[in-house]
Amino acid sequence: MTALSVHILDEIRELPGKYPQPRSAVMPALDLAQEELGHLTPEAMTEVAAALELDPGYVEGVATFYSLFHLEPIGKHHFYVCTNLSCALRGANEIIDHVKQEIGVKEPDEVSVDGMFSYEEVECLGACEFAPMMRFEHRYHYDLTPAKIDQLIAASKGEKLLPTRGEVARSAGGAAEKPKPKPRTARKKKADA
Amino acid sequence: MPELRGSHGDSPTNVLTRWFGTPDLHTLDVYESKAGGYAALRKALLDMAPADITNEVKTSGLRGRGGAGFATGTKWSFINRDSPGPKYVVINADESEPGTSKDRYILENSPHMLVEGILIAAYAVGANQAWVYIRGEYDEPYRMLSAAIEEARAKGYVGPKPMGKDYPLDIRLYRGHGAYICGEETALLESLEGKRAQPRSRPPFPAVKGAWGRPTLLNNVETLVTVPWIINHGGAAYAKFGTDKSPGTRLMSVSGNVNKPGVYEVELGQTFRHVIMDLAGGIAGGHDLKVFWPGGSSAPVLPASMLDTKTDMESLAAARSMGGSGGVIVMDDQHCIVRAAYRLLKFYARESCGKCTPCRIGGDWAVRTYERILANEGSQVEIDTLLRVSDGLQNGRCLCGLGDSAGWVIDSTFRHFREEYEDHALRHECNVGKVATSA
Ligand SMILES: Cc1cc2nc3c(=O)[nH]c(=O)nc-3n(C[C@H](O)[C@H](O)[C@H](O)COP(=O)(O)O)c2cc1C
Ligand code: SF4
Ligand code: FES
Numbered sequence: 001m002t003a004l005s006v007h008i009l010d011e012i013r014e015l016p017g018k019y020p021q022p023r024s025a026v027m028p029a030l031d032l033a034q035e036e037l038g039h040l041t042p043e044a045m046t047e048v049a050a051a052l053e054l055d056p057g058y059v060e061g062v063a064t065f066y067s068l069f070h071l072e073p074i075g076k077h078h079f080y081v082c083t084n085l086s087c088a089l090r091g092a093n094e095i096i097d098h099v100k101q102e103i104g105v106k107e108p109d110e111v112s113v114d115g116m117f118s119y120e121e122v123e124c125l126g127a128c129e130f131a132p133m134m135r136f137e138h139r140y141h142y143d144l145t146p147a148k149i150d151q152l153i154a155a156s157k158g159e160k161l162l163p164t165r166g167e168v169a170r171s172a173g174g175a176a177e178k179p180k181p182k183p184r185t186a187r188k189k190k191a192d193a
Numbered sequence: 194m195p196e197l198r199g200s201h202g203d204s205p206t207n208v209l210t211r212w213f214g215t216p217d218l219h220t221l222d223v224y225e226s227k228a229g230g231y232a233a234l235r236k237a238l239l240d241m242a243p244a245d246i247t248n249e250v251k252t253s254g255l256r257g258r259g260g261a262g263f264a265t266g267t268k269w270s271f272i273n274r275d276s277p278g279p280k281y282v283v284i285n286a287d288e289s290e291p292g293t294s295k296d297r298y299i300l301e302n303s304p305h306m307l308v309e310g311i312l313i314a315a316y317a318v319g320a321n322q323a324w325v326y327i328r329g330e331y332d333e334p335y336r337m338l339s340a341a342i343e344e345a346r347a348k349g350y351v352g353p354k355p356m357g358k359d360y361p362l363d364i365r366l367y368r369g370h371g372a373y374i375c376g377e378e379t380a381l382l383e384s385l386e387g388k389r390a391q392p393r394s395r396p397p398f399p400a401v402k403g404a405w406g407r408p409t410l411l412n413n414v415e416t417l418v419t420v421p422w423i424i425n426h427g428g429a430a431y432a433k434f435g436t437d438k439s440p441g442t443r444l445m446s447v448s449g450n451v452n453k454p455g456v457y458e459v460e461l462g463q464t465f466r467h468v469i470m471d472l473a474g475g476i477a478g479g480h481d482l483k484v485f486w487p488g489g490s491s492a493p494v495l496p497a498s499m500l501d502t503k504t505d506m507e508s509l510a511a512a513r514s515m516g517g518s519g520g521v522i523v524m525d526d527q528h529c530i531v532r533a534a535y536r537l538l539k540f541y542a543r544e545s546c547g548k549c550t551p552c553r554i555g556g557d558w559a560v561r562t563y564e565r566i567l568a569n570e571g572s573q574v575e576i577d578t579l580l581r582v583s584d585g586l587q588n589g590r591c592l593c594g595l596g597d598s599a600g601w602v603i604d605s606t607f608r609h610f611r612e613e614y615e616d617h618a619l620r621h622e623c624n625v626g627k628v629a630t631s632a
Pocket of ligand 2: 595
């Protein structure tokens, strides 16, 4: 069984021809892989390497260099919160605290129990006049406040059609598989209705 | 349309931002019909020889807006237009210097201005293909620039015969993936070639051996968007703005503790007092200015007493700083300089590409030292360590400017705020922190 679907691998094989030298295709190819799987698994990187006729170690070396490639699972919705100076001077650290509390994680890249959310602190995103700011769902969000974070979390949860793993575990009456940390996000249930 | 926080509209010094804020300026139709767009491209392709274009840019005195401030026309003339084989124009849209948001401001407001500037530059240096390296997090700017290029292609301005001239021109985009070092031009080229972004040693310079081993012109977004104006009005008209050695205007993104953060177009030679107190509305919350970074986090800091320093590159050099990327970070007297320096050192340590030892080791070492000081475990030893690390990072001991920048943060904050460092390291107290709770 392959990690990447046949049509993605076909698309990846087309990429090298678009550049003066085929190696330039490596990052666009990893993008396609990451888009399909959510993060880059070792198998996916091996398949990308094979499709591009590159050494798997080389591909992994590129993937590990760039922060937008995720080598571990992240939440379905990932907060990229800028904490560099201009944002820090306008309250970015309080925003981080709030995000952590609301999604119920302690560390960057830790995924919330329901698999929905994770966050990381990123460096300047080039929108310092709107500080504090972040990137979320391929968009920039400006002049952040705790209330804005709450709204985005609620809206993200509203989109989902299936119950999350955490909710299934909880509604089954047993303890969720991962008892810690406590899923604070459950508090926001009413926003789903 | 994205919210506009900064210069726009009619003002004698709004060279770049004159039409910003015009509804639908990002479309080819409005750019052309309202803002006179693509007239410069038409003039360049149909009425000017490539050497004339480069000369006009030389006459303007325009200097690169990416950070180093190199004379743009001179850089263009380094490309041997008649050498056989492909040549490239590569546009540095990787903007990630802390405190800098001007290229995003341009891309979101007037992407066609960049398309036009690129096409003129490519024709002038004898390239048929341009590549825009745009930072991966810029989703909206990427979409807008892609759409602008496709509109220009549909109109024939990008294609085999732009404006009917038998000179094929093409622009393609390449997305970055989150690494500050990709802004350094040779690291950018490595990245474009599908590698880890580690700077190359020079020579050879990109003009001789750049992208994929071919002669390459590398310019910043803002540098190239200035070109259409220069072609329309002449280099001499542009040189009337600003100072003798730093002509023109530049975009300064002002952020931090000001009332009106924004991207302001500033005639070079104006003072930082004008930029911070007038344009950006002064310090917020009734506090006082403590310090500012005049050209992105890599530019050595200037204390409030130097607010009358002028924005041109020579005045900044005399003040032992630099114009850098035009990002002005403003910090008020409620904030601690040691903590701010620590935050920036974490940035440089994290973004070091690891190729040279002083930068790879020094950055982490400085971070750990700051942590000890901020945990009230400091002493004279920690101060000495910071200064030694700072020295080790500077003066050509590293392959690229990232190392120097990290050193300058330590060096310049210590130079101007020695007492605050000593309060922290020797007396274990933050005299700012004590009154900072409300801020
Ligand atoms: C660590 C480092 C980061 C840089 N980041 C950028 C950047 O984000 N954007 C940019 O245009 N130039 C950046 N530069 C400057 C480029 O190396 C280069 O000088 C510039 O893009 C050339 O274009 P210009 O002549 O039009 O300014 C950086 C330089 C260094 C050393
Ligand atoms: S100074 Fe730092 S970022 Fe620059 S090449 Fe050396 S290790 Fe890499
Ligand atoms: S410091 Fe946060 S966007 Fe620049």
